Amino acid sequence: MARKKKIENKKMVRIYIMGKEYLVPAGLTIMKAIEYAGYRYIRGAGCRAGFCGACATVYRKLGDYKLYANLACQTTVEDGMYLVQLPFVPANKATYDIEKVKPDENAILQYYPEVARCVSCNTCTKACPQGLEVMDYIQAALRGDIKKTAELSFDCIQCGLCAIRCPAEIAHYHVGQLARRIYGKYMMPKAKHLQERIKEIEAGKFDDEIKKLMKMGVKRLKELYNKREIEGEAVESD
Amino acid sequence: MKLPYYPGCTLKKNAKNFEKAAIVAAKHLGIELVELPRWNCCGAVSSLTSDDVMHHVAAIRNLVRVQQMNDDGILDNEYRLVVLCAMCFNVLKRSNILATSNANMLNTINSFMDTEPDYEGTVEVKHFLEILRDDVGFDAIKSKVINPLKGLKVSAYYGCTLLRPREVGIDDPEAPTIMERLIESLGAEPVDNPYKSLCCGSYHTVGSNKEVVARRAYRIIEGARRNGAEAIITSCPLCAFNLDNRQALTEKLYPGFKRMPILYFTQLMALAFGYESEASFDGNFVDPIPLLEEKGLIGMKVQK
Numbered sequence: 001m002a003r004k005k006k007i008e009n010k011k012m013v014r015i016y017i018m019g020k021e022y023l024v025p026a027g028l029t030i031m032k033a034i035e036y037a038g039y040r041y042i043r044g045a046g047c048r049a050g051f052c053g054a055c056a057t058v059y060r061k062l063g064d065y066k067l068y069a070n071l072a073c074q075t076t077v078e079d080g081m082y083l084v085q086l087p088f089v090p091a092n093k094a095t096y097d098i099e100k101v102k103p104d105e106n107a108i109l110q111y112y113p114e115v116a117r118c119v120s121c122n123t124c125t126k127a128c129p130q131g132l133e134v135m136d137y138i139q140a141a142l143r144g145d146i147k148k149t150a151e152l153s154f155d156c157i158q159c160g161l162c163a164i165r166c167p168a169e170i171a172h173y174h175v176g177q178l179a180r181r182i183y184g185k186y187m188m189p190k191a192k193h194l195q196e197r198i199k200e201i202e203a204g205k206f207d208d209e210i211k212k213l214m215k216m217g218v219k220r221l222k223e224l225y226n227k228r229e230i231e232g233e234a235v236e237s238d
Numbered sequence: 239m240k241l242p243y244y245p246g247c248t249l250k251k252n253a254k255n256f257e258k259a260a261i262v263a264a265k266h267l268g269i270e271l272v273e274l275p276r277w278n279c280c281g282a283v284s285s286l287t288s289d290d291v292m293h294h295v296a297a298i299r300n301l302v303r304v305q306q307m308n309d310d311g312i313l314d315n316e317y318r319l320v321v322l323c324a325m326c327f328n329v330l331k332r333s334n335i336l337a338t339s340n341a342n343m344l345n346t347i348n349s350f351m352d353t354e355p356d357y358e359g360t361v362e363v364k365h366f367l368e369i370l371r372d373d374v375g376f377d378a379i380k381s382k383v384i385n386p387l388k389g390l391k392v393s394a395y396y397g398c399t400l401l402r403p404r405e406v407g408i409d410d411p412e413a414p415t416i417m418e419r420l421i422e423s424l425g426a427e428p429v430d431n432p433y434k435s436l437c438c439g440s441y442h443t444v445g446s447n448k449e450v451v452a453r454r455a456y457r458i459i460e461g462a463r464r465n466g467a468e469a470i471i472t473s474c475p476l477c478a479f480n481l482d483n484r485q486a487l488t489e490k491l492y493p494g495f496k497r498m499p500i501l502y503f504t505q506l507m508a509l510a511f512g513y514e515s516e517a518s519f520d521g522n523f524v525d526p527i528p529l530l531e532e533k534g535l536i537g538m539k540v541q542k
Binding site for chain 2: 105106116118119120121122125126133135139142143144145167
């Protein structure tokens with residue numbers, strides 16, 4: 001193969017972006033490597049810090065039959081990588097009014113009946129850049145266990161790679177989101193202190209303080225901000 | 239006796255009463271049913287296409303969990319997987335037979351499931367009724383009965399998945415008796431039904447053919463009633479739904495039809511063993527309480 005030609009600069013790696021060969025510095029993320037090669041992101045890039053889930057990417061490695069999926073901003077390029085960036089993941093998204101959703105065992109199947117098509121192949125789990133047990137939460141959804149679906153999908157960043165890889169065409173990340181919404185609204189124990197604080201705010205307890213702050217000069221505001229008490233930090237005595 | 243146990247999706251939804259009653263009944267007989275960790279849907283129907291490997295992955299993955307429970311020390315060399323739902327039992331057992339009799343197919347499944355340990359073909363899929371017959375024994379069950387179900391005439395309904403195909407069935411597919419023997423050991427009177435293995439209509443119940451199911455329910459229930467049955471027991475949540483919930487439609491199709499309680503066999507066991515509340519009769523569509531009250535079987539001795 002042509003790529004076996006010796007790479008002269010040892011700090012460079014050879015990658016293939018949509019089939020075209022490029023030499024890029026080793027150690028770059030896939031996202032930066034693609035930019036280094038001259039491409040500009042219109043879609044498929046976001047926070048660049050692994051949180052927003054916008055930069056779903058798929059690739060193969062030299063001599064490896066597996067198709068890998070990950071976040072472009074979190075994955076370092078390797079020599080011989082074949083890359084393509086996914087600008088968008090089309091996936092069926094149910095429309096619902098969370099106020100009207102009945103939080104029972106059939107709630108998820110009602111909006112996403114395709115969950116029942118799951119063949120337990122586990123491909124979704126293998127595709128998840130967050131390392132979630134995606135198949136397990138789809139299986140929990142199938143048996144109406146909303147709590148477990150919500151818990152297992154909690155760290156989902158909605159990149160959509162699970163949905164792109166699923167042979168049953170399930171949109172796992174939307175299913176997880178529905179479960180978390182139902183769980184949060186109807187099932188999760190409510191935090192009492194939060195309710196009390198909201199009541200205080202609504203009753204106007206902090207209105208005067210806010211008014212005071214709004215009238216303050218920038219200099220005084222900065223001073224206050226820098227001197228603020230940070231929860232969990234030890235109070236130092238001077 | 240500690241046995242790995244596969245519940246299946248329906249036992250966590252529509253058939254909670256089936257499971258709840260089974261757990262206490264098993265415990266009463268000295269059996270601890272240990273739910274498989276990370277189990278998934280069995281596949282719900284067994285794929286009959288010989289080269290369709292994908293639809294057996296779900297079943298085999300569950301069997302791998304049994305191996306893992308042994309490897310992790312949760313079980314001590316126990317490879318009998320207990321299933322309550324007759325449908326799950328059928329699907330799991332058929333996949334197991336396919337995989338263990340076809341090395342190529344097992345190899346394909348194992349290499350596809352590359353994040354799991356290989357399935358070694360060591361698991362035996364058992365219906366709970368088989369454990370009752372072969373490991374506990376009906377005489378032992380009889381000796382454990384706290385409240386004999388005297389005067390209650392019960393007909394067993396087997397349907398398809400407990401009996402067919404023959405190599406999967408737990409009893410003679412033409413003339414099964416395993417549930418009748420259980421009914422007898424609980425102190426009730428078993429009543430034969432010529433339609434005890436007639437298909438209930440199965441998944442027609444979810445389409446536009448609900449009437450097919452309601453008519454089947456009529457034949458099956460009336461077949462039992464003609465022999466004097468007052469209630470029917472089953473081991474399949476789909477059969478139970480079709481015989482129980484569909485009676486509302488049967489009533490409309492057959493004027494004068496009288497409803498009959500449909501119970502899971504484990505509910506009858508829980509009642510006889512003194513666990514009336516765990517028998518969870520509130521989960522049944524046709525309320526069995528009036529019948530059980532009439533027979534003096536409600537408000538009996540309770541196990542703590």
